[in-house]
Amino acid sequence: MNPLFLKKRTLGAALLTLGLLGSGGCTKDYLDLQPRNAASTETFYKNQTDAIQATNSVYAQLQQAGMFNHSLWAMDIMADNSFVGGGGAADGIEFQQLDNYTIPTSNPVITDHFQRPYIGIGAANQVLLHVPSIMMDEAVKKRCLGEAQFLRALYYFYLVRAYGDVPLVLTPASSPAEAASVSRDPAAKVYTQIVTDLKASIDNLPLPSTYKGDDVGRASKLSAMGILAKVYLTQGDMTNAATQADATIAAALADGKKLWANYGDNFKLENENGQESLFEVQFVSGLNGYILDGPGSAINEFWGARFYTDNSTPELKAKGYVVSGGGYGFNIPEKEFVDGYEAGDLRKGPTVFVPGDKYPDGQTQPNKLEGDPNGYNVRKFFAGKLSTIWDSPLNVPVLRLAEVYLIKAEAANNLDALNVVRKRAGLPDAAAINQSVVLKERRYELAFEMDRWYDLKRTNTLLTNPNLVAKGIKPFNVVLPIPQAERDVNPNLTQNPGY
Numbered sequence: 001m002n003p004l005f006l007k008k009r010t011l012g013a014a015l016l017t018l019g020l021l022g023s024g025g026c027t028k029d030y031l032d033l034q035p036r037n038a039a040s041t042e043t044f045y046k047n048q049t050d051a052i053q054a055t056n057s058v059y060a061q062l063q064q065a066g067m068f069n070h071s072l073w074a075m076d077i078m079a080d081n082s083f084v085g086g087g088g089a090a091d092g093i094e095f096q097q098l099d100n101y102t103i104p105t106s107n108p109v110i111t112d113h114f115q116r117p118y119i120g121i122g123a124a125n126q127v128l129l130h131v132p133s134i135m136m137d138e139a140v141k142k143r144c145l146g147e148a149q150f151l152r153a154l155y156y157f158y159l160v161r162a163y164g165d166v167p168l169v170l171t172p173a174s175s176p177a178e179a180a181s182v183s184r185d186p187a188a189k190v191y192t193q194i195v196t197d198l199k200a201s202i203d204n205l206p207l208p209s210t211y212k213g214d215d216v217g218r219a220s221k222l223s224a225m226g227i228l229a230k231v232y233l234t235q236g237d238m239t240n241a242a243t244q245a246d247a248t249i250a251a252a253l254a255d256g257k258k259l260w261a262n263y264g265d266n267f268k269l270e271n272e273n274g275q276e277s278l279f280e281v282q283f284v285s286g287l288n289g290y291i292l293d294g295p296g297s298a299i300n301e302f303w304g305a306r307f308y309t310d311n312s313t314p315e316l317k318a319k320g321y322v323v324s325g326g327g328y329g330f331n332i333p334e335k336e337f338v339d340g341y342e343a344g345d346l347r348k349g350p351t352v353f354v355p356g357d358k359y360p361d362g363q364t365q366p367n368k369l370e371g372d373p374n375g376y377n378v379r380k381f382f383a384g385k386l387s388t389i390w391d392s393p394l395n396v397p398v399l400r401l402a403e404v405y406l407i408k409a410e411a412a413n414n415l416d417a418l419n420v421v422r423k424r425a426g427l428p429d430a431a432a433i434n435q436s437v438v439l440k441e442r443r444y445e446l447a448f449e450m451d452r453w454y455d456l457k458r459t460n461t462l463l464t465n466p467n468l469v470a471k472g473i474k475p476f477n478v479v480l481p482i483p484q485a486e487r488d489v490n491p492n493l494t495q496n497p498g499y
Helices: 048-063 093-099 108-133 138-163 187-204 221-235 238-254 263-267 299-303 314-319 335-339 401-412 415-424 435-445 452-458 466-471 484-489
Strands: 082-085 277-281 330-333 396-400
Touching: 048 108, 048 138, 082 093, 093 108, 108 138, 108 484, 138 187, 138 221, 138 452, 187 221, 221 238, 221 277, 221 396, 221 401, 221 452, 238 401, 277 401, 299 330, 330 335, 396 401, 401 415, 401 435, 415 435, 435 452
Parallel strands: none
Antiparallel strands: 082 330, 277 396
């Protein structure tokens, strides 16, 4: 683990509204929350330590509510992999609204997901503005700039896929009024900037093999190369996607990357940032309490079996729940998804708990649970009992080498790349390939890694998916609504049609 570069840092500039404000003042006393002796932009960006700390702050938003700690798994329940689960009609109503495509503009999940990336973008903009003028080691400066470029591109990639046209802000605003008056830019323009940032970051970032100690897990050249291939795929630019995926695979293999022989090894604590990882969100336990914006992950608790304890013997009764606080039982795999595994698929066991499966303490997955009529739970990010319930140390992968093989398979219609992934899964070679074949392979290879909704959207199958038609999906649901809270602050933010 590498918690040091992901701990929250106190930066000089307050990030107001969309996290876009520079060092200008603010007249609202209740917004003046920084200690009087905190650094400002005038006093902070002076040396290499400041540059590194500022860069670290850009990563921090990935760990929090709005991104990988609480919001992005909604993209699986909005797709066909899972449903909300939980404890009844009033439990997790914000996720039920997404699951059923009855999404109000006040939904807190879509609000968090709009706001959180912009805080990260604001932090990246500060790095890109101030770090170039700092006298410091040139290699470290280059890396810091590359990290900020990569992360800004990544945040915008999530925003543009979810909301369509979004404000494209590349420099800190000089005043609250300026920050609160931005308008939405065309998605095509946002994608152009994403590609520009990723290409620049490829030039600036080192290979992952060069990172040592606490720096392991930082964005690398391979992170940027692989995400760029995914961006091209999302845009439907199959020529560039295939070329970029091929280059990423070659560079990854040359740098010592390869698939784990065992699929489940991708999701073990001891293998974090390991041989298949190209980029993952870092989590660490023991540093936060009952909060969603600390460095520990809440996924173990939210997805854990709901209040399950086996009382069949005194010994098992004494062991209590299988996760720290009993589990909330959210993000329950759909029966159609579980039934869709091919016979012999070795990915099923590491991905889902099914009735009869054993937990580490000897308890058995039951036939059904509250909110879970089929007795399924996600196993992929199960960490067991922890000292604090929202404090799992398990990282969440953003990009694995296996996905790059699948990008190559789809973009180049390359059967060999597809079969690399199938072979590791214990499946026979596919005899033919098309987008539908690859899409199914992605569904099971990347299950519950928060990617399925985007795949259905970019392949124009979101509105025709039978499971989603049954949920009541409507044509305008190909994008999420712009949060009303943001539109109340900034009337220039137009709403997506239908909301």
